[in-house]
Amino acid sequence: MSYQEYTTADFVNDESFTNYVKATDQQATLFWEKWIHDHPLSLEKVNEATEIIGLLSLGKDPLKEQFYESLKNRIDNTISAQGTDYQPVAIKIFPFFKIAAILTGLVIGAGLLFYMRNKADSITLLTVSAPYGHTKTIVLPDSSTVILNANSSVKYPENWDKKNRQIWLNGEAYFHIKHIGQKNQPAVAFTVHANLTEVSVLGTVFNVNTQADSTLVTLVSGKVGLKHKNQSLILAPGEYATCKKGEIAFRRKAGDIEEFTCWIDGKYIFKNATVTDVCNKLSAYYGKKYLIKDQSIRTREFSGTLELKNEPVLIQTLAALLNTTVKENGKEVYIGI
Known part of the structure; x- marks a missing residue:
């Protein structure tokens, strides 16, 4: 089976992918970073699997037996209410390491069932590209605008979700994001996926340039947050940050912001x-x-x-x-x- 055909469960059970999530194998890290970058359509399943592996990797102190019994009953009741043929598992009293193993199996099963049963229909992504030697301006469904540099492209859902605005970038683009929010309500975030870096904004103007092994983000106005591996950065206007694979991101003040954005002119x-x-x-x-x-x-x-x-x-x-x-x-x- 090819990785493109993997389900969330397949990713969770893949030893190489697990080593990548836990950062215990450098070769696995290099392989999966490149594979994820080259296959953005699998990102949702990858993120789901990553969350499950992360939850199962959290270190916890031994808990009382009543907790395991209660958790097991809640899982059985939830699955029963959803009309599945899953058979409840009888729990006996074992030493802690055996109870922990049973709990892990229950959590994986219930977690995967939750993801699979509540997962939305397959997302269709639209792709827009700019040819060599030309730029292209795109107006997104929320009225945000994106200017693509030559030989660059973006992908975004055909059925646009204003509560979960996401876009995937390959190349370089200049973003002018519309602020969406109501009084006394949190503003709707907009996320740009660029290589292994996530750029989160509410309403702002910024430039993102992805290269083979790095991402350069330059903020013109507003505020953006960056996530790179386990690191987070907040940029202020006139600052830029470089996020490179295998390295810690760094932030600097731009001497002349036009040097980073002049291509749109x-x-x-x-x-x-x-x-x-x-x-x-x-x-x-x-x-x-x-x-x-x-x-x-x-x-x-x-x-x-x-x-x-x-x-x-x-x-x-x-x-x-x-x-x-x-x-x-x-x-x-x-x-x-």
């Missing part, structure tokens, strides 16, 4: 960036390979503004700023030939 602003960094960013935007032939300029620092809407003009500007030759040949651009 059709340009990139570089400040003391290496030529390699510039080429990587242009390659991702245009879907071409910007290749450095003159190795002596690879680490040279570059500062300047490149307009993105006209690539031939950009190439001429880049050649002038680097004082070198830049030549385009189909899907490749050669620098310093």
Whole structure:
């Protein structure tokens, strides 16, 4: 059976996945982090399984026998009320370690039954993408707006739930989230899933840039909360945070917020960036390979503004700023030939 076909119960019973949740196996962690990133449609089942494993991993002091009997009866009564064929299990008095094993089995069974019976119908996700060399503006069902950078995409539920607003990002996007809330009622949160980082907001403006192994979040206005593994951060306007796999996230004050968001105006602003960094960013935007032939300029620092809407003009500007030759040949651009 492929992992895409896994149910919540399959994930719970998978030793490798359990080791990933408990962070006891580095190889399992690396594998599942990548698999989850590549299969966002399985995220709901993954989150359900993670919650169950987490509950079962909590250390508890031994409890009285009456508690086990009471819990067992409540589980049996709940399952009976739901009309299942599940047969009640007779409980005998055992040493604590045996009672704990029985309790664990009951909790897993009842927990999985609860998840399966109360799980909503399969969620259909809509996918919107921006092609190479172009941005795209999306108006979400709640009137929030998202601007996608080139070669970026988002997924969100077709049946939008205003009480549980969620979106999955691959690439870079600029979000302007509408505040939804009533007087004396908690505001409805909006969650952006970006790699293994969750960005939670109420109503604000921010930029999220996902890369192969990291996520960069820049806050323009309002407030956002970040969750990265077991770490939480709160950003204030003008701050940014980098969340990288296997590392602790860090928060810094942005010297110039426009440097992070200028792409929505059709340009990139570089400040003391290496030529390699510039080429990587242009390659991702245009879907071409910007290749450095003159190795002596690879680490040279570059500062300047490149307009993105006209690539031939950009190439001429880049050649002038680097004082070198830049030549385009189909899907490749050669620098310093």
